[in-house]
Amino acid sequence: MYEKEFNFIFDFAKDKADDIEILLSANNSFSVRINKQEIESFNYADAKGIGVRVIKDGKVGYSYTEQFEEATFKNIVNEALENAKYTEDSEIVILENHPSIDTKLNVYSEELDKVDVIKKIKFSKNLEKIALETDKRVFNVPYALMGNSTTYSKIANSKGLDKEEKYNAAYAYVVSLTQEKDDKRVGLEFVIGRDFSKFDAKKMAEKSVEKSTSLLGGECIESGSYSVVFNNEMMATMLATFSGIFSAKAVQEGKSLLKGKLNETIANNIVTIIDDALHPDGLASRSFDSEGYPSQTNILIENGTLKTFLQNTQTARKDGVNSTGNGSRTYKGTLEIAHSNFFLKPGTCKEEELLGQHDKTIEIVALQGMHSGANTISGDFSLSGEGFLYENGTRKHSLKQFTVSGNILKLLQDVEIIADNFKFNMSSIGAASVLVKELAISG
């Protein structure tokens, strides 16, 4: 697909740029949101864009367009060349052809693209209806929605690279608000996958309500140091917040606290963190990255030791290593680094064992303030949390809003047990519940 557009740009750039890379993304998506059993919003999207990265005299320039006309294609090549003139980066940028992976990844489901719209509307209505019927303390279901999206991406460069892939996914999301006296709580449940027949509205709605009601009537917690269990979703949230520290670009630019720590023990020896773009259950799986580099499985922390950073070809050249296949670029953006399916390897214990390990343990089931109360350069965090107090493995009561503070590296060193209840979140970051020896809690 899009051969005509690519050939036109290659031809036009041939005598002007030393090298050129063209990236295209075309997306079709649908979403429906329900409120009071009526369709609140219903969206269709059909959008595409094309972005170029040109090399001239070893310097890089970028440009993009969403208007597919020959005059605009000429414009973006010229503008990218103009941009390259002002780039002062001394690092040499080289475009290459890259091999392909041997296997065919299962990242597209034809069935999913055929699911009837009526079915999707009914599913979303059920999310809201069941949530409202589940418990009389539910006073509002502000979000009950589902959507699906299919993306075709193509990348080619003047060194002969030419790759394409199509992938899709569906998601659903329900939020229940419950109230008891003056206490209001939120419960959120999501699902993401390629098999819509496995989406269970009843299970999701009930879970969102249960998540919310279980927190009602919380008591204050006395400030101090406690052992803490992050449930699987919240451990994934913690990983998501600090995932950027593994980027080689962040390290090279002095923005990561992991700088200089390669091959050092930075976490407890039960901690293994992996980025796997080939993961069979991961929705971020893809055969190649945004530079066309073949996907691979990367062990970032192995039994507590920092083994590698995430690299694109540019940062890898600077570090004298190979790319890890984590080049990331949208047609509107510049070359960066991003994780794919990024996760903490699960353990074998049941979550209950984690909660019963100490006399007093706080289980954290909701966190807020991830983009404000977490400093990705120092590793310090101070977040608002919700959860429960456990005494000798028995849930005593839910807690009023509290803050949990610490440092991510200290946290990884203080991991005592990792459970087996592994789950990926909406951003393809996964974890099981984790017991941390101690963290500062203030009520």
Place this chain on the structure above:
Amino acid sequence: MIEKKLIEKVIDKALSNGADFAEIFVEDTYNSRINFYNNKTKQNIVGKDFGAGVRVFYGTTAIYAYTNDLSEKSLLAAADAVSKAAKGKSIIQPIDLTKKEFENIHPIQIPNNTVSKSDKIDFIRKINEASRNYNKLIAQVDINILEKMQKVLIANSEGLWAEDSRTYSRVSIRSIASDGKEKQTGGENPGGHAGYEFFNKLNPVELGEKTARMAVTMLKADYAPSGKLPVVIDNSFGGVIFHEACGHALETTSVAKGASVFAGKLGKQIANPVVTAIDDGTIPNEWGSENIDDEGMTTKKTVLIKNGVLKSYMVDKMGSIKTGYERTGSGRRQSYKFAPTSRMRNTFIASGKSKFEDLIASVDYGIYAKKMGGGSVMPGTGNFNFAVGEGYIIRNGKIAEPVRGATLIGNGAEAIMKISMVADNLAMAQGMCDSISGNIPTNVGQPAIKIDEIIVGGRK
């Protein structure tokens, strides 16, 4: 941008299954970003965002489709798709389109594309040098210049046909201080609904030094204490708490769902009587200002809270249909990829009568938040969580040592009742607000305020 005849055809098609209302939004936007880092211009990107969205209403159901193929065939296909998503009772006739005339209250003096890249890079270099010269602990300075010229066309079945052009200029600066062991940051992000003249009015040396001072101060700071304390939040970006914890709950998007704590509270005392809050899109060349909103309505100044009493919500077209309140010109969206919804513009707490010094003097032991960081709020409950970017202890009525790592935790509805003093030093700061209709420029603002008691989460 596209011919009137084609607009009319698209609206006709969109109404053809009995919709109550049809609208088309067309956009042609030029974006530019210069990224400067490690004393060098690292990345330059420019590009064109281009597309159209068609929206129809069936009662309180909104259907939206967008495409970036603006051919007749593709636009009619989008109109066809939205028309068929529901069925109405009767087919209405659209009113003839009349070009909307309005005064341009945000004139652009120097179009950004008439200024050379090297001039822009020179401006960046001055900031970079000032920050690095301020203190040798400054290890890195990250600077971005963002420029955007957005042309929009909005037409609807009620005869509206409006076109506008919006220019945004912004520089974002982040200085990082490091003592070899730890790192702290200081940032400034000034911006305007203005052309290149906006940068000419800024003082690059002051900007560089300001961010450096904040980073160095925080590097040397000890951890903040924890507990319930009185807090003085200084002007400008301090308004982010009002924006997040109260502003969003005053948008009809949240009010119409009953998910807002302020639903049904018009005319009621919802804040301390010292609080007056305004959302104003008419301030010339301010970051969150517009001539018309993204539904084509002339923007307004909306008093939200007067002396603690709730006076108005922020209302878009669908919000007006659902709640019955009059539209306030608050329908906004990031781009053609989003249907508009009620959003903030320049939202601020108005100046009061107290002096800044009096606020500080009234606190025996508490926190002075000179500069707030980002934060978030849980919709539905109004519980919020904000980082203090630059904080100090107040001891015996005087500003004492700096502290870091503090977060302010509370509830919007409760916190605005606890604002007991409002100073007279109103200032605004620029932000990007992300919500269901995308990421849009908004101003936050306030004078210094005193909150009698709030949970401070620290590490001590």
